[in-house]
Amino acid sequence: MGAVAEPGQGITVEELALATRNRGMPLEGLHYEVTPVGMHYLLAHFDIPAIDPAAWRLRIDGDVARPSQLDLAAIRARPAHTLRVTLECAGNGRARLEPRPLSQPWLVEAIGTADWTGARLADVLSEAGVKSRAVEVVFTGADRGIQDDIEHDYQRSLPLADAMREEMLLAYEMNGRPLEPQHGFPLRLIVPGWYGMTSVKWLTRIEAVSQPFTGFQQAEAYRYQQAEDDAGEPVSRIRVRALMIPPGIPDFFTRRRFLAAGRVVLTGRAWCGSAPVARVEVGVGGRWAEARLGEPGGSWAWRGWSFEWDARPGEHTLACRATDAAGNAQPTSQPWNLQGMGNNLVQEIAVTVR
Amino acid sequence: MGAVAEPGQGITVEELALATRNRGMPLEGLHYEVTPVGMHYLLAHFDIPAIDPAAWRLRIDGDVARPSQLDLAAIRARPAHTLRVTLECAGNGRARLEPRPLSQPWLVEAIGTADWTGARLADVLSEAGVKSRAVEVVFTGADRGIQDDIEHDYQRSLPLADAMREEMLLAYEMNGRPLEPQHGFPLRLIVPGWYGMTSVKWLTRIEAVSQPFTGFQQAEAYRYQQAEDDAGEPVSRIRVRALMIPPGIPDFFTRRRFLAAGRVVLTGRAWCGSAPVARVEVGVGGRWAEARLGEPGGSWAWRGWSFEWDARPGEHTLACRATDAAGNAQPTSQPWNLQGMGNNLVQEIAVTVR
DSSP, X not given: OXXXXXXXXXXXXXXXXXXXXXXXOOGGGGGOSSOOGGGSOBOOSSOOOOOXXXXXXXXEEESBSSOEEEOHXXXXXXXXXXXXXXXXXXXXXXXXXXXXXXXXXXXXXXXXXEEEEEEEHHHHHHHHTBOXXXXXXXXXXXXXXXXXTEEEEEEEEEEHHHHTSTTOEEEEEETTEXXXXXXXXXXXXXXXXXXXXXXXXXXXXXXXXXXXXXXXXXXXXXXXXXXXXXXXXXXXXXXXXXXXXXXXXXXXXXXXXXXXXXXXXXXXXXXXXXXXEEEEEEEETTXXXXXXXXXXXXXXXXEEEEEEEEEOSEEEEEEEEEEETTSOBOOSSOOOOTTOOSOOOOEEEEEEEO | OOOBOOTTOOBOHHHHHHHHHSBOOXXXXXXXXXXXXXXXXXXXXXXXXXOOTTTOOEEEEESBSSOEEEOHHHHHTSOOEEEEEEEEOTTTTGGGSSSOBSSSOOOSOOEEEEEEEEEEHHHHHHHHTBOTTXXXXXXXEEEEEEETTEEEEEEXXXXXXXXXXXXXXXXXXXXXXXXXXGGTTTOEEEOXXXXXXXXXXXXXXXXXXXXXXXXXXXXXXXEEOSSTTOOOEEOOBOOOEEEEOOOSEEBTTTOOEEEOSEEEEEEEEEEOSSSXXXXXXEEETTEEEEOEEOOOOOTTSOEEEEEEEEEOSEEEEEEEEEEETTSOBOOSSOOOOTTOOSOOOOEEEEEEEO
């Protein structure tokens, strides 16, 4: 991990290839409390596997009393739970950093909220009988590839106590329909509150282990590091963030916004994985004022906000920032990190009022 | 129209912003004869409008005997027709050109095939009674913005004879479900065989006109031009193209492919908007051989192909090229054009066999 762009270097063709494969949620998608399936952000490390659901099995093994293999019908036969969950990629905002870490070049659109339906992970683990020596649960996806010269299946772990939380789902539906292939068909893990890398797609195996997992995507990737030789801290819960629907109409190429003078209601949504959103402020030309919060969206989903702005002719910079109930606010400048993780710098939108 | 990147200039932040808003179909999506909704390519010039279907109306006017306004129920009450249609963005391949036209920086993924259901445009036009002086039909979308300093609603026209063809649909369903917002909810035009710019999304108005339409997206954009002062030819039907699913597994960042030695079946799909696909060839290290064509996908959809390759250890470049029934073959080098339109240069995939 750890290559960065040269100062002033344009986006590389490798970054572009990632940006055209993966996809953000266009910010006008903040209009929808539940993101339409095809607008939800998507990051797949390797290829999207094409899985035959009839042949697919989920293996549950490792430090469990009763190892098993479940087919999709067996998972669907369990009590179904539906949660509205906001997911965000841990690398969101990476392409705004200077120097720019070389990876998927997200600006701010790596977000989305869906209604995920599935079985409770805790139920499945309890049935398997996790042994007392187990400390973590490792989740393996069907996607395989190479990163930093290491060939591996995509794998992530959770501490056992986190895995047993009631909000962890083995999800087979998104917005009331079977998962589409790119979102993890036939089954994916959903870890509410955590950045998206933890919600392993195309699940094939759940393994209880008695030693902390040290696979590539856990021990090398997804760390808050300052340098290559810094082990860093693991990335986990989603940091507080607000985003705004860019008002007015865009220029096709520059995406600059143009707006008629007069009163305009600015709207957006805010979320945080570790505490409720307590406050959203809107900045106009660097002066901040309180936005009005909408109804809470449940424990794991974003919350709407709005702000009335009397738009006067001229050039303006709009911004928004959220603060969570623990007092964490989005930064207006932010310490850089090598992998470009957990960036929640405030969004800024340049607007011409005419 | 017509800005191009400096020689060797990296992708600009404006191009990146377009690439993260719009989305290609990851090439492993070629596995599916019908592309899942959320994998289908998407290009929206301006913002994706949020339309209230209860308030929405389609205005039909201009040179017609019986102008009208139809609601969604009235359109759904007409006989429904479903067509399987491959759509491709006219700018697909643009980012591979040198110098690179500055616009949405597609590599090769701006494709997708869906089952579109709707009313026949010809039925609606016949009911309206198009007057004999009408020469074209203009389609207006609800999306508005600025391009090259010109503020406009997105609009495109079709010659009347094309508009009356039986395959033209006013579509309200994609793959059997109501359109998602980004694909044109509640109603879009589907013009099988033509590049995607003609399939106007978020339709609000259909107008018969007695003079050729000269709006920005018709007279300025979507032209095969060599220079700014060259009026050029209009872009219309999709040129013949084949694409291959990259075999093996990828490196996360470079997307280079790695494959075990042995026999491998290479697969992909091919399509053309003006004639059936007659032939697909696969090139290995510059030597071309015939691929096997699958069943035709209907008049307007892509056709599968496959090729058995005995992969020997080493570095290889794989390619594929299609030829249509009129004898048009994909070029291995291609004349450049200013807007980067209609590029169907053969795809090349670098593969390491181990």
